[in-house]
Amino acid sequence: MTEFSSRVEQISISGIREVFEAAGEDAINLGLGQPDFPTPEHARQAAVDAVESGEADAYTSNMGTPALREAIAHKHERDEGFVVDTDQVIATAGGSEALHLVMEAHVGAGDEVLVPDPGFVSYEALTTLAGGESVSVPLREDLTLDPAAVEDRITDDTVAFVVNSPANPTGTVASESDIREFARIADEHDVLCISDEVYAQMLFEGTHYSPYGFAESDNVVVVNACSKTYSMTGWRLGWVVGATERIERMLRVHQYVQACASAPAQYAAEAALTGPQEPVAEMNAAFERRRDLVVDGLEDAGLDCPRPAGAFYAMPAVPEGFVDEVIERGVVVVPGEAFGDHGAGHARISYATDEATLKEALEIIGNAARAVR
Secondary structure (H helix, E strand, O other): OOOOOHHHHOOOOOHHHHHHHHOOOOOEEOOOOOOOOOOOHHHHHHHHHHHHHOOOOOOOOOOOOHHHHHHHHHHHHHHOOOOOOHHHEEEEOHHHHHHHHHHHHHOOOOOEEEEEEOOOHHHHHHHHHOOOEEEEEEOOOOOOOOHHHHHHOOOOOEEEEEEEOOOOOOOOOOOHHHHHHHHHHHHHHOOEEEEEOOOOOOEOOOOOOOHHHOOOOOOEEEEEEOOOOOOOHHHOOEEEEOOHHHHHHHHHHHHHHOOOOOHHHHHHHHHHHHOOOHHHHHHHHHHHHHHHHHHHHHHHOOOOOOOOOEOOEEOOEOOOOHHHHHHHOOEEOEEHHHHOHHHOOEEEEEOOOOHHHHHHHHHHHHHHHHHHO
16 A cells, blocks of 8 residues: 555544544533534525525535625624625635635645644644644633733744634633734734634623734634534535635635535525524523533532633533543543643533533533542
8 A cells, every 4th residue: 555645644533533432322422513403494495495496506606606705794894893805705615624725825844833722623633734833822721812822932933823712622702802912913923813713603701803803914814604603514614714815825725625615505604694693692592501501510510610601612620530431421521632732631511412411411420520539
């Protein structure tokens, strides 16, 4: 057999997948990173209509349909307060492809990308696949990313740093002052700020801010998707926003690896973004109730957990042996080290499941915590 790429050999199957495979078939899965709600009906119907009319039969523009890109631009003005032109948007096959395009277009051999630790598993892997080297930035005690810690790690080899708010796996939300600092760092150090805003609309407290709205240079790109906000993970529809010169380079990658995002998904996404937003508010209200239930349950179990302000994850500090004990008792949680070395001693718990199941899982979690102390 021929040899494999050294870049591929440097990455492995996600630790999240390893946990799923180790769990029993009847386990309660609190490791899932997707909402447990249906896609809004008006978004589904838009895809059906596009398929039945034949509109979704052919390739779209590489960048996505003009109507979808207009909807994305309007969404950012409506929700984040910044203005982008439609030629500053590429529709992608989910937020994951958007991240891939950013890395491939901006990272070369030996370049460094600063990533939060613990942080989303794709940041390090995609940096490696692009030929770069990821540099971990440990989080504060409250699990937020400190701009000073990012700035301290910038070297001559640094080309980018990643900001994720609300964050996976912690559920924390960056303050306005921190977001302004990230924009300043991108401006003053002439490095790219990659702002992963996939959970931007999933907030329980505070306000979402984007460094794109504060930067004075073109050194910020925004990655977003319909996946979490509209419970459309399976539709695979995301996007990237940036300066036209950056978009042109990312389009060079996108046209060869993807051609265009799925046409039915583009019509569904346009409808989701422009149609009634009540499903988003209803889903967020349910997640907030679950957040409160989970945090109270973790505290009852004696586990310290910063109170998540967004997304649908909690990341408590846990005793040694806790994750294995919980999984053996039939509840899947993800070990913190799956998200980086500094995640050790923590576990990610997703509350993307119904309250009755969460209550059952929390009882098991409490028993497991007591068993390993």
